[in-house]
Amino acid sequence: MNHIKSIHSPACQIGLFAILVQGCALLVRNSYYLFVLNIVGINIIVVIGLNLLMGYAGQISLGHAAFYAIGAYLSAILTVTYGFPAWPTLFLALIITAGVAYVIGIPIMRLEGHYLVMATLGFGIILYIVLIQWDDVTGGPSGFAGIEPLHIGSLTFDSDRRFCYLIWPCVLLTLWGSLNLVRSRVGRGLMALRSDELVASCTGVNTEGYKVKVFVLSAVLASLAGSLYAHYIGFVSPGTFSFFYSIQVVTMVIVGGLGSLWGSVLGAALLTVLPEFLGIFQTYNVLMYGLVLMVVLVFFPEGLLPGLWFALQKTHRKHR
């Protein structure tokens, strides 16, 4: 039985996943596919963070593009305009985002259901307007250009392949940390919170504290992804951080499966890559995209990965 158990340990799963990604990266010769792989990685970090909030704490955020934007714009503005070094700026951005998320998290997390959604949505839109209006600092609608790539010593992550070796370790670390988090006491507390807040608080879970902390963690991960994005593309503009991005990451979480972190990996990868393959449908690609989403949600309402897993177990049982 031991070998089966070891497959279920996060470290082992992540090891296998790392080998898979590494294999992909080595096999791929064309830098376009590496670019897509990198964007998938960036999205996975945001989606995992959001899934911790949505799937485990049961709180919906429609404002995650804002935290993604804070990371990206802080890295951009501080390094280019003020000449800060890149890595310390990235960590500074994480701390500032954590502060912002904490301050707005305390009042927002007292809200429930639709009101919480409205509040996060409002925050996202406010930040988007700030990005557009404050053009002396942010570059306004035409964006902010000239961000240098990150480097460690003499190794500069300036090509798609090199960035791949930066972003994917970050993804794997995020995944590993999150998988361990949800298996810990905190994770069980969060799941209790999601099923029934009252019962959770009665059994000694500090529900309010947990909610705010998960919200902060989720925002910090989005900020990390944002900083990496800014250094990778070398340019940020409000278009990347609009309301539609918030919707997109929520969709990735739901398609992958609420409360399933591996599902988030699948959801982010699928929805980032899918439009690329739907190009063959030309004018109808948006229609096909919608159709795929509908099919997934109708047949796998609990998400793609949990749904597939469930179906697999069912057929397995039948055969026995």
Added chain:
Amino acid sequence: MKRLNRIMLFVAMSAVLGLSGPAGAAEPIKLGAFFDLSGPAAAIGTPTKLVAQMVVDQINKAGGINGRPLKLIIGDTEGNPTKAVMVAKKLIEVDKVVALIGPTRTGTGMAVKMKLLQKARVPTFMTVGGDPVIMEGKHGGKNFGSAKWVFKSPQRSSVAVKKILGFMEKRGIKRIAIATCADGFGRDGKRWLAKLAPKFGIEVVAEESFQPTDKDMTAQLAKIKATGPQAIVCWTIGPAGAIFAKNVKQLGITIPLYQCHGLPDPKYIELAGAASEGNIMPSTKLMAADQLPDSDPQKAVIRKFIHLYNDVYHYNRQFPINTHSGYAWDAIYMVANAMKKAGTDPAKLRDAIEQTKDYVGVSGIYTLSPKDHNGLGTDSMVIVQIRGGKWKLLE
């Protein structure tokens, strides 16, 4: 066995040669085109794509590029900068296009310029309105990188501003009020109006701004009215301009209203209705094609464009011609003309595009240079006035 190996080798080699070598004269030249086909600017991107398909069709019917047909490969930026980079990268790396046309807006254009066109050597002719895509080096603490591989076909904002101010100077207008939209386009106009007005002996007596989604600008207009200007200049694209014109009429303001070069569009007359009567604006010659003098060198090409657009391809059923319709036509023709001269080698093609001289297009007569990757001056625009729901050529 040895013989078999040799045969295999021969087959393999011929297959490789067949794939990589020139397989006859009819092998198409690939041209990448990427626009906002979905998302907020789809109403601009979709007609641009249609015009691009029309132009490529025309070039191929006329024998293609030195006997080789052009093949248009289309991508959708969804109005998202990340997606735009992804699409452009696919066109460059997977489809191996020789040149790129597009995207539609400044934000997506800049992302592609900064991420891809600093290193990748693919000539790109953009159809975006904003100037940052062809700006180089540092401006106001911001780095715009290199624009060596980037060109754009729509006029610069400063050209439209000069056209308006020059016209006002001739009409003896000395005091103007400006009302600009608080988006990138509006702010660009405000910056140029404030900077250039003194050079034409014109004083800006009031500066007001509004949001692109505002439903009422009477407050701004009341302030403007109090300063007693001789004319009002409004700078915005989209429905806000029509609301502004309606408010002007509602407040009984009788001084002339000047709109910017983004509004010559049948949609504007439809939205503003009777309030559009008498509005003056700079436009490409496309809006007043039938009134151009026969001596105008652009008249023939504009007529041809309108005939193809309306009567042959019937795009006007969905997207009536507006002042921007010709930009994709000009972009593709300039790239195609350069290809005829210099072939498909990226560096030679880029140089040939940069050397474009006196190309007579729909949107103007283009003369490009290493310092000017747009190539249009104030002579590429006309001043039109709306009279009885029609565009009347004033100058």
